[in-house]
Amino acid sequence: MNLKELITDKVIEKFGTALEEVSDFRDDICLTVSSDQIVAIGKFLKDDSDLQFITCKDITAIDWGTRKKRFTAVYHIYSFKLNCTLRIKANIDADPPAIETVTSVWRSADWYERETFDMYGIKFTNHPDLRRMYMPEGFEHHPLRKDFPVIGIPGSLPLPHQAE
């Protein structure tokens, strides 16, 4: 039994239709799951003794621009037992975009989710401290969204006063 089958069988057995899609590109396994099940699935993948995805390596998001479900949250988790990185995607229904935080599963998710919130404006509900990571406090935009201009919005970031 290869890794892909092991993981998908276990997740399907437990969650059924919450697993929407499985893709495998050059041994890069990716599960697309329903966004309201993300915490339960994460907890299962972490706690299951055969899988043990105990490390959350990264959390980011995709802005699809004009698509109906505009944002997709992307999680990269790693299992030392299987020596395998797994990608989990969750298409976000809510508008404004929001998804449950996974900090209860992986503590390291805290800052990754803050970064994703900063860059995409996705609200991670029940996050312990959802503040901006990189941009200054009081900044109103989310720079990695498709409708944000690369050069920025003039006057949105304050410069120091000039004395002379």
Add this chain to the structure above:
Amino acid sequence: MGLEAKLTQDGFITTTIDAVVGWARKSSVWPMPMGISCCAIEMIAAADPKYDIARFGSEVMRFTPRQCDLMIVAGTVTFKMAQVVRRIYDQMPDPKWVIAMGACTSSGGMYRSYNVVQGIDQFLPVDVYTAGCPPRPENLLNALMTIQEKIGKTRARDFQNRSLKELELLQK
């Protein structure tokens, strides 16, 4: 006919206060190394024995702005860092000068992006811009010599009775 020859003979020289003060000022420009990113490495190289910024009297890199005359802004200045750079500049005593070292500080450089200030002259009075990404140490030394030329032309009374506008800003 050097200065030493004069000294052995109880001699004297005539000059002006402005010339002496200007010479003293330009020969001991203490830099504030505002090394924010990769240009800082070239700035450090300018201080090493090969390029030897000490030849120009500027080897005393002070990491406290209170003792500095010249701020070398070496690196990409983001909008967040701009506040810090300006505050440190405000803490330097008059007279003071600024070198914008490298493409990023001069114009934003390759970071034509929402988070980088497109040229530090938007919030600092810059005296000399240095081209390069990063500029070689020779280029920084050239900028320093240009600054020295500028400082040499100042008069002793130029910086008297300056009101501390920065102080008002800091107290706001």
